[in-house]
Amino acid sequence: MKILVTGAAGYIGSHFVKKALDRYPTVKVLAVDDLREGHAQALPDSERVTFHNISIANSEALDPVLAAEKPDAVVHYAANAYVGESQEKPFKYFDNNVAGSLNLFKLLARHGVNKVIFSSSCTTYGNPEYIPIDEKHPQSPINVYGITKLMIEQALMGLHLASGWSYISLRYFNAAGADDQAAIGESHEPETHLIPLVLQTALGRREEIGIYGDDYDTEDGTCIRDYVHVYDLAEAHCLALDKLLALKEGDSTFDAINLGTSRGASVEEVIKTCEKVSGRSIKRKVTARRPGDPAKLVADYTRAKEILGWEPKYDLERIIETAWAWEKSRQY
Numbered sequence: 398m399k400i401l402v403t404g405a406a407g408y409i410g411s412h413f414v415k416k417a418l419d420r421y422p423t424v425k426v427l428a429v430d431d432l433r434e435g436h437a438q439a440l441p442d443s444e445r446v447t448f449h450n451i452s453i454a455n456s457e458a459l460d461p462v463l464a465a466e467k468p469d470a471v472v473h474y475a476a477n478a479y480v481g482e483s484q485e486k487p488f489k490y491f492d493n494n495v496a497g498s499l500n501l502f503k504l505l506a507r508h509g510v511n512k513v514i515f516s517s518s519c520t521t522y523g524n525p526e527y528i529p530i531d532e533k534h535p536q537s538p539i540n541v542y543g544i545t546k547l548m549i550e551q552a553l554m555g556l557h558l559a560s561g562w563s564y565i566s567l568r569y570f571n572a573a574g575a576d577d578q579a580a581i582g583e584s585h586e587p588e589t590h591l592i593p594l595v596l597q598t599a600l601g602r603r604e605e606i607g608i609y610g611d612d613y614d615t616e617d618g619t620c621i622r623d624y625v626h627v628y629d630l631a632e633a634h635c636l637a638l639d640k641l642l643a644l645k646e647g648d649s650t651f652d653a654i655n656l657g658t659s660r661g662a663s664v665e666e667v668i669k670t671c672e673k674v675s676g677r678s679i680k681r682k683v684t685a686r687r688p689g690d691p692a693k694l695v696a697d698y699t700r701a702k703e704i705l706g707w708e709p710k711y712d713l714e715r716i717i718e719t720a721w722a723w724e725k726s727r728q729y
C-alpha cells in the first residue's frame with residue numbers, strides 16, 4: 398500500500414504518518430510538504446517514508462512523483478489554518494488552500510488516483526444552530542478559512558459526481574495533544590491555540606494567558622470547545638482510508654464525518670486541567686472577546702462511530718498530559 402500525504406510535516410499530518418507506519422507494517426508513505434509551516438524534524442526517519450519538499454501548487458515537481466509512484470490514495474492535510482489570518486489575507490487562503498487543492502486534484506486525475514481523505518473542519522458549519530453539531534447541520538462558514546475548506550469539500554463532491562472519485566471529508570473540532578513519547582507535537586509560529594499557550598504560561602515562557610471573554614452564555618462564562626487528540630484524529634484517518642481501500646473496482650463512495658469527543662470543555666476548565674497536570678498555578682487575565690468566536694462548539698460523533706467504528710480514546714486530562722510532556726521537551 399502506498400499513500401501520498403500532503404502537509405505531512407505539519408502538526409496533524411506528522412502524527413498521522415507516525416501512526417500509519419505503526420498500523421500498516423508495509424505501507425509506503427510519500428510525504429509532501431513545502432515546509433513553510435511544517436517541520437522536517439516532525440517526519441520519522443524511516444525507509445518507508447520518502448520526503449518530497451514541494452508544494453501542492455507546484456505541478457512541475459509533483460507530477461513526476463505521481464507518475465513514478467502512483468499512490469493508492471491521498472490523505473490531504475496541506476493548508477493554511479489560521480482563521481484570523483484568513484480574514485486579513487483572503488487570497489493567500491484562496492491560493493494555497495483552494496487553488497493548491499484543485500491543482501493537486503488535477504494531477505491526481507492525470508495519474509488515475511481517485512481516493513482522497515480530506516482534512517476538513519467544524520469551521521465549515523459557522524455559528525451553530527444547535528449543539529452538539531452533527532453532519533446534517535447547515536454549512537455556513539463565517540470566515541475565509543472555513544469557506545476554503547467548504548470549497549474543497551464541494552470540489553471533491555464534483556469529482557465524485559463527474560468522475561466517480563471516492564472521498565471522505567473529516568471535519569475536526571479542536572485538534573490538541575501530542576505524541577505519547579513526546580517525540581513530536583504542536584509547533585505553530587505564531588501559536589494561537591489555547592492549550593499550548595496555557596502550557597507555555599505554566600512554563601514561564603509567557604507572562605499570562607488571556608481569556609477571550611468570560612461573559613458568554615455558558616456555565617462559567619468562557620467559551621466551550623471540543624478538544625480531540627491528534628492520535629484519535631490519526632486513527633480516524635486510518636479507518637477512513639481502510640474504507641476507501643476496501644472498495645471494489647468500479648465502486649465509489651463519499652462521506653463527511655465529524656471528529657470530536659462530544660464533550661465540551663470551557664477555557665476555564667482547560668486552564669484548571671493544565672494547572673492540575675503541570676502542578677503550577679497559571680496567571681490568567683480576562684480580555685475582550687475574539688471576533689467570530691461562537692460560545693459553544695461541540696461535535697456529535699455518532700456518525701464516526703457508525704461508519705468508521707471510531708471512538709476517541711483520550712480525555713481532556715490525557716490530551717493535556719501529552720501536550721505538557723511535549724511542551725517541556727520540544728525539539729522544534
Ligand code: UDP
Nearest residue numbers: 589590591594607608609620622664687690
Ligand atoms: N482562547 C482564549 N485565549 C487564547 C486562545 C484561545 O481564551 O489565548 C479561547 C478561544 O476564544 C476559544 C478557545 O480558547 O474559545 C479555543 O481557541 P483555539 O484558538 O485554540 O481554537 P479555535 O476554537 O479557535 O479553533
